[in-house]
Amino acid sequence: MTEIIEDMAHEMVGESDFPYMNKPIPPNGQAYIQRDYKTGDLWVCCPYCSKxxxxxxxxxxxxxxxxxxxxxxxxxxxxxxxxxxxxIE
Known part of the structure:
Protein backbone atom coordinates (compact mmCIF):
# COMPACT_ATOMS: atom_id res chain seq x y z
CA MET A 1 0.00 0.00 0.00
CA THR A 2 2.79 2.44 0.83
CA GLU A 3 4.41 1.78 -2.56
CA ILE A 4 1.20 2.81 -4.31
CA ILE A 5 0.99 6.03 -2.29
CA GLU A 6 4.65 6.85 -3.03
CA ASP A 7 4.08 6.27 -6.76
CA MET A 8 1.03 8.54 -6.70
CA ALA A 9 2.98 11.27 -4.90
CA HIS A 10 5.82 10.96 -7.42
CA GLU A 11 3.40 11.34 -10.35
CA MET A 12 1.74 14.37 -8.77
CA VAL A 13 4.98 16.16 -7.90
CA GLY A 14 7.31 14.90 -10.61
CA GLU A 15 11.09 15.08 -10.56
CA SER A 16 11.31 18.77 -9.66
CA ASP A 17 9.37 20.28 -6.79
CA PHE A 18 8.65 23.51 -8.69
CA PRO A 19 8.94 22.90 -12.45
CA TYR A 20 6.61 25.70 -13.57
CA MET A 21 6.97 28.38 -10.91
CA ASN A 22 9.51 30.11 -8.71
CA LYS A 23 10.41 28.55 -5.39
CA PRO A 24 8.68 30.23 -2.46
CA ILE A 25 10.65 32.73 -0.41
CA PRO A 26 11.65 31.18 2.92
CA PRO A 27 10.16 32.98 5.92
CA ASN A 28 13.39 33.98 7.67
CA GLY A 29 12.01 37.02 9.48
CA GLN A 30 13.59 39.41 6.95
CA ALA A 31 11.30 41.53 4.75
CA TYR A 32 11.57 41.52 0.97
CA ILE A 33 10.86 44.15 -1.68
CA GLN A 34 8.22 43.78 -4.37
CA ARG A 35 7.31 46.17 -7.20
CA ASP A 36 3.61 46.70 -7.87
CA TYR A 37 3.11 45.80 -11.53
CA LYS A 38 0.25 48.29 -12.01
CA THR A 39 1.75 51.43 -10.46
CA GLY A 40 5.47 50.60 -10.39
CA ASP A 41 5.70 51.44 -6.67
CA LEU A 42 8.08 49.54 -4.39
CA TRP A 43 6.66 47.86 -1.29
CA VAL A 44 8.17 46.19 1.76
CA CYS A 45 6.37 42.85 2.08
CA CYS A 46 5.86 40.47 4.99
CA PRO A 47 8.05 37.35 4.61
CA TYR A 48 5.33 35.15 6.13
CA CYS A 49 2.16 36.13 4.24
CA SER A 50 3.46 38.44 1.43
CA LYS A 51 1.20 41.34 2.47
CA ILE A 88 20.67 43.92 2.82
CA GLU A 89 21.31 40.88 5.00
Whole structure:
Protein backbone atom coordinates (compact mmCIF):
# COMPACT_ATOMS: atom_id res chain seq x y z
CA MET A 1 0.00 0.00 0.00
CA THR A 2 2.79 2.44 0.83
CA GLU A 3 4.41 1.78 -2.56
CA ILE A 4 1.20 2.81 -4.31
CA ILE A 5 0.99 6.03 -2.29
CA GLU A 6 4.65 6.85 -3.03
CA ASP A 7 4.08 6.27 -6.76
CA MET A 8 1.03 8.54 -6.70
CA ALA A 9 2.98 11.27 -4.90
CA HIS A 10 5.82 10.96 -7.42
CA GLU A 11 3.40 11.34 -10.35
CA MET A 12 1.74 14.37 -8.77
CA VAL A 13 4.98 16.16 -7.90
CA GLY A 14 7.31 14.90 -10.61
CA GLU A 15 11.09 15.08 -10.56
CA SER A 16 11.31 18.77 -9.66
CA ASP A 17 9.37 20.28 -6.79
CA PHE A 18 8.65 23.51 -8.69
CA PRO A 19 8.94 22.90 -12.45
CA TYR A 20 6.61 25.70 -13.57
CA MET A 21 6.97 28.38 -10.91
CA ASN A 22 9.51 30.11 -8.71
CA LYS A 23 10.41 28.55 -5.39
CA PRO A 24 8.68 30.23 -2.46
CA ILE A 25 10.65 32.73 -0.41
CA PRO A 26 11.65 31.18 2.92
CA PRO A 27 10.16 32.98 5.92
CA ASN A 28 13.39 33.98 7.67
CA GLY A 29 12.01 37.02 9.48
CA GLN A 30 13.59 39.41 6.95
CA ALA A 31 11.30 41.53 4.75
CA TYR A 32 11.57 41.52 0.97
CA ILE A 33 10.86 44.15 -1.68
CA GLN A 34 8.22 43.78 -4.37
CA ARG A 35 7.31 46.17 -7.20
CA ASP A 36 3.61 46.70 -7.87
CA TYR A 37 3.11 45.80 -11.53
CA LYS A 38 0.25 48.29 -12.01
CA THR A 39 1.75 51.43 -10.46
CA GLY A 40 5.47 50.60 -10.39
CA ASP A 41 5.70 51.44 -6.67
CA LEU A 42 8.08 49.54 -4.39
CA TRP A 43 6.66 47.86 -1.29
CA VAL A 44 8.17 46.19 1.76
CA CYS A 45 6.37 42.85 2.08
CA CYS A 46 5.86 40.47 4.99
CA PRO A 47 8.05 37.35 4.61
CA TYR A 48 5.33 35.15 6.13
CA CYS A 49 2.16 36.13 4.24
CA SER A 50 3.46 38.44 1.43
CA LYS A 51 1.20 41.34 2.47
CA UNK A 52 2.35 44.79 1.34
CA UNK A 53 3.20 46.76 4.48
CA UNK A 54 5.29 49.83 3.71
CA UNK A 55 5.58 51.86 0.50
CA UNK A 56 9.15 52.99 -0.22
CA UNK A 57 11.09 54.94 -2.87
CA UNK A 58 14.06 53.77 -4.93
CA UNK A 59 16.63 55.49 -2.72
CA UNK A 60 15.19 54.50 0.69
CA UNK A 61 17.61 53.33 3.38
CA UNK A 62 16.31 51.64 6.55
CA UNK A 63 18.33 49.89 9.23
CA UNK A 64 16.91 47.37 11.75
CA UNK A 65 13.28 48.51 11.58
CA UNK A 66 10.89 46.07 13.21
CA UNK A 67 7.41 46.05 11.65
CA UNK A 68 4.25 44.21 12.60
CA UNK A 69 2.38 42.76 9.63
CA UNK A 70 -0.91 44.43 8.68
CA UNK A 71 -2.39 41.16 7.43
CA UNK A 72 -5.54 40.21 9.33
CA UNK A 73 -4.44 36.60 9.83
CA UNK A 74 -0.68 37.17 10.21
CA UNK A 75 0.26 39.98 12.66
CA UNK A 76 3.84 38.63 12.93
CA UNK A 77 6.87 40.84 13.52
CA UNK A 78 9.65 41.04 10.94
CA UNK A 79 12.74 43.16 10.29
CA UNK A 80 13.47 45.59 7.46
CA UNK A 81 17.05 46.33 6.37
CA UNK A 82 17.37 48.36 3.17
CA UNK A 83 20.09 50.33 1.48
CA UNK A 84 19.06 52.46 -1.51
CA UNK A 85 15.89 50.43 -2.08
CA UNK A 86 17.56 46.98 -1.91
CA UNK A 87 17.45 44.41 0.88
CA ILE A 88 20.67 43.92 2.82
CA GLU A 89 21.31 40.88 5.00
Missing amino acids: KNLKIKDNTSISDLELKCKGSNCKKNFFVNLKEGKV
